[in-house]
Amino acid sequence: MLKVTLRDNSVREVPAETRITDILNELGGRLKKEALAAVVNGVLVDLNYQLTEDADLRFVTFADDEGEDVYRHSSSHILAAAVKRLYKDVKLGIGPAIKDGFYYDFDYANSFGPDDLERIEAEMLKIIKEDLPFERFELAREEAVNYFSDLGEDYKVELIRELPAEAVISCYRCGDFVDLCAGPHLPSTGKVKAIKLLNLAGAYWRGSEKNPMLQRIYGTSFPKKSLLEEYLKRVEEAKKRDHRKLGRELDLFSIQDEGPGFPFLHPNGMIIRNELENYWREEHQKAGYQEIKTPIILNRALWEQSGHWDHYKDNMYFTKIDDLDYAVKPMNCPGAMLIYKTKMRSYRDLPIRLGELGLVHRHELSGTLHGMMRVRSFTQDDAHIFMLPSQIKEEVKKVIALTEKMYQTFGFDYHLELSTRPENSMGSDEMWEEATNILREVLEERGMPYVVNEGDGAFYGPKIDFHLTDSIGRTWQCGTVQLDFQMPSKFGLTYVGEDGQKHTPSALHRVIYGSLERFMAVLIEHFAGAFPLWMAPRQVVVLPISEKHHAYALSVVERLQQAGVRVEADLRNEKVGYKIREAQLQKVPYMLVVGDKEMAERQVSVRERSAGDLGSQNLEAFVAKVQEEIAAKVR
């Protein structure tokens, strides 16, 4: 007999080779209905799994991350089975569960269109109705290779060949469909209650553009129809926050055919941008930074010296001046290096923190452009910190602290990534190792969780990145701290040490917003266009009830303008309801309704965009309140 310990610590005795489903049947209840898979001694397995030793047993439902994964993974097999039934000569790529759904990659000579998706979805519903069991079986390596080569599944064969020698090669059968798969899976296709194919896209085999492009079909599935509907609704809602849509509606910016990837900032957008810059200058001054500005175009020799010519050429724009080669800067670092070099520096001067709101241009591939999130010209809130090697750690910490402080002002959620040495990079392994270790130590000392992004560092050094999330959950790199042991020596930067000798300083490149354009985009989506008072393009709008209140309305505007508030009166010949609706759609934080009553007592009737009507108050009291809220940057 085997001892099985359940989650509630109760222990059951069962004969060896008992299937988990049998235990589940005995337990009955809701769990019997909802269990999708199980965790046996820490390993995720099918419900069909047979116990061979004493076990800690935990059931997994859709509410668990593992359960959701199994559910979506099985859904992707249903997708592949349907495609195999409907189309001849399709080769299978991979089909994993992903956040909010699943996909499967196919190699097929003809291309799938939207009509195909409908056909495939219909076939999937059939397969679900057939309630086919998922059956696991294992093959020896050679058998597996033969099996899948006979089927013509070249990609699967490639995968099998690369599995480690000791790996168990498992397959799952679902009706006539067999797939190489580690599992586990749902007991049968009937468990899937709601499924929908979402879209179609190309994807390179194994993520490399050197490989053939497969056709990827995305979908999602849920154990209840209502959950699927909720999900689709959520996606719809999220689309309303899209910065490209809000950018147009709130008249913040535009991108036009005349300059793909080169955004135009409209007056409203410029207000937000300026507020961001003001706040940035304020904080950087407090943190001991000095501000510089370096040219946008610099000559070829400089870019050769910096290594950009060798390592970054494909992303750069070039021009000729008097027959000499020049490049438009893709980064601000060389400029900062040149300013450092303009005079002798003493160890007593270090650290020197040179900040620059620098406009850079990069030739990004056309397919990657995305509103203001991904553009070809953007302003980095850059800074280069030159310091003694002994100051590195402290400076990295300070940068991280400043980043966290500023992000907190906006209330962002973010995650951190540590990026290590890429291919095609400069410097020795020891240098990279040392630099990477310093960054890692800072993260660990601060107890900040992070993921390692292997091989994703800059060509001159490793980096810590701050990633922010957009309205539909995609993440975008914004802040970054990059350690650089290369540029200072390439540019011959020195400082005079205590010993009277020249030494090479260490350098840190860092941005906090990342790019003002991207940061603004994230900001728009984060607040769904309802910016905190301090950033709002129009902070207050005054709404007179009829023409006889216009003069008073204008006097209210004047008073607020004096107080430094961005305010306008809506004098159009419309009802208050109409003006309110308009101001509400424009997400103006405060609306002041003024009529006979307010005019008589120098009051304003305050309406806040989310709280609604707040009643009347003295104009002076309102002015004071608004000033306070702006100064405190209340979210």
Added chain:
RNA sequence: GCUGGUGUGGCGCAGCGGUAGCGCAAUUGAUUCGUAAUCAAUAGGUCAGGGGUUCAAAUCCCCUCACCAGCUCCA
């Protein structure tokens, strides 16, 4: 850059072989009104650009450009 899709007045959409409509916005007039849309009239489009098929093209075909989703790449 690659794969698939889309491109019709400022915005959101309909029309999908017989030469363009709707709603909102805009303009003008009337209305002078108390917390998310007052009524009426008017104006606005070489249907992304170029080429082709046809008696006839917004509609079918080809090329280019831009955008959207994803892949690759990045702040």
